[in-house]
Amino acid sequence: MRLVQLTVPTGKRETILKTLDDREIDYVVTDEKSNREYTAVVYFPLPSAAVEPVLDELQEAGIDDDAYTVVVDAETVVSRRFESLREKYETGNVESERISRQELEAEAESLTPTFGIYATMTVVSAIVATAGLLLDSPAVVVGSMVIAPLIGPALGASVGSVIDDEELVFESVLYQILGVVLAIAAAALFAWMVRVTNIVPPGLDIAEVGEISERLTPDLLSLAVALGAGVAGIVSISTGISVALVGVMIAAALIPPAAAAGIAIAWGEPSAAIGSTVLVLVNVISVNLAGLVTLWYAGYRPEGIFSLAPTEARVRKRVAGLALVVLVFAVFLGAITYSSYALATFEEDATSEIELVLEDEEFAQYQLLEFEVTTDQEYPFLGPERAVVTIGGPPGEGSTALEDEIYERITAQTNADIAVEIRYIGLVER
Incomplete structure (x- = not known):
């Protein structure tokens, strides 16, 4: 349930209230004295599934982006009309379970921290993962996943694609690229320092360390982890469920293999870094592909009707391109799997x-x-x-x-x- 707070522009009061009355939505109106451009503030509760269509209709009635629209969680609403409204919009299908397009965009943006924090946390998580791999400690590796800030950029590109927000797409893709580079570089530098200072035993064979060796020769099952993480991430963010645990799953697909690639580079074995680097790349792409397909299936579309056709064509091209790249990497991982078999x-x-x-x-x-x-x-x-x-x-x-x-x-x-x-x-x- 949501409580919507909406500022009413001058001359739009009757139109907005008529729209709410026609939909049998309960509301409270308070006069606004602080700004001549707005005459009142309307408060009305909505089922989560009703937020997007109602806000779209109100926007058609004259509410633009300059007006203040605040959507907050509502714990309880006691009203017969609200129950009727819930029965109307909550039909039990996928679209009725998701949050609105407006909330989705705000959620995707909020999950991505400022670049300074993102870079710092990515480097820290890569260093912790590197230490965990060298210690052959699954517990430490899991700890590195918890602090990795990867879920925002990993899902932001998909969200931006389906709602026609190319700025969000560009920012998310840039963050993902920089995140992968930073993680591998930080892991390589930390592993090199550990090696030259003899913190680990001299002559350590990284292939003999279980947590490292399994990521130097990945197999096709790794794709299932990344695709599952992408779907789970989008389902969590689009239904308003906590994304913390899903963020750990996405980090599990990215941070440990990036750390393994850095360790292989630090040990002077670039060929050993090929498999784990490919694993990082295919996991990044798979998360984006799964997220994009899931969002489109859930019914998210751009705001303007004239943007629908271009956006649909663009999404199809991106899905096809990502699927092709995943297929190529899948063949490579399949060859590794066959070699191991x-x-x-x-x-x-x-x-x-x-x-x-x-x-x-x-x-x-x-x-x-x-x-x-x-x-x-x-x-x-x-x-x-x-x-x-x-x-x-x-x-x-x-x-x-x-x-x-x-x-x-x-x-x-x-x-x-x-x-x-x-x-x-x-x-x-x-």
């Missing part, structure tokens, strides 16, 4: 083949203790480089035949040029 399949098949060899009576005295695959570090498409097989058996004994058989079975599972190392550990029964 092939690596996992090789390890599983090779393990099965070794176990089959050891089931032979000739090698009954041996058992597989461990099978480890080392990747080639050619990010983001990792492949097997070396396989280490640890065999347990009688002390001081080895088998050339076993070694040859294991080597053939392992190399048959991959087209890569892979080195095979077989280690023996003596087992003594007591």
Whole structure:
């Protein structure tokens, strides 16, 4: 529910009150003495779904942007006419559940802080995320998402597109670009300082850190996170639900991979930064695409009827362009996913083949203790480089035949040029 406070321009009083009477809207009028341009202030309650059509009709009656229109939340309205009004506008479909276009625009603008605060909070969140990744601490990484101010710019571009506010679109896109650059740069600088001052152990292999490695080789499932964040963000902002938790979800799609890219750059491994950088970009685009489609589906349109056709054409072009870019990135992520799948399949098949060899009576005295695959570090498409097989058996004994058989079975599972190392550990029964 909303309470609308509207200043009445000189000569428009009867027209405005007639409009409210025709719609059976209760109102209170107070005379205005402070300004000759306005003769009164009208207060009237409305269901949330009625705000946009009523304000549009009042604007057609002569209320322009120079007049003061204030829309605030109303906790309770007790009125039979209001209940009838609610039944008229709240039909249970998507459009009846959303806030007005005017409120949406104000909400999108309020979610974007001034550039100084935005830049500061983005840098801080990137530094915290970098620390969390290097510590391999999911809790710290989640903390970095909470302070990231990304939801405003991430959703502002979509809002500006559907309501024909190109200034909001430009500002939001600019903020997003600068946010990504600042996050990666801040993460790289902080990670470099940590490395050269030996705050982390010298020789730390970032590929061995779980929180980092999973973002250096992203897969197609990452798209689901970004698309879900975009839809959830728009649903939250357009229905007046708290967007705090959704902001964390959007930050989850952007800040940790940006920090991982910065760490890879600081470690002198630019190829390792490719996957996480692509993940950041595709997530940014996916959030915008999901938000744009969701807003248009929810029924948001520009204010003027003559702006509808150009805006619709522009939105379609942007959706098509964003979808095309997401598709290209999806192919790239699909290739990474396939590479990871092939690596996992090789390890599983090779393990099965070794176990089959050891089931032979000739090698009954041996058992597989461990099978480890080392990747080639050619990010983001990792492949097997070396396989280490640890065999347990009688002390001081080895088998050339076993070694040859294991080597053939392992190399048959991959087209890569892979080195095979077989280690023996003596087992003594007591």
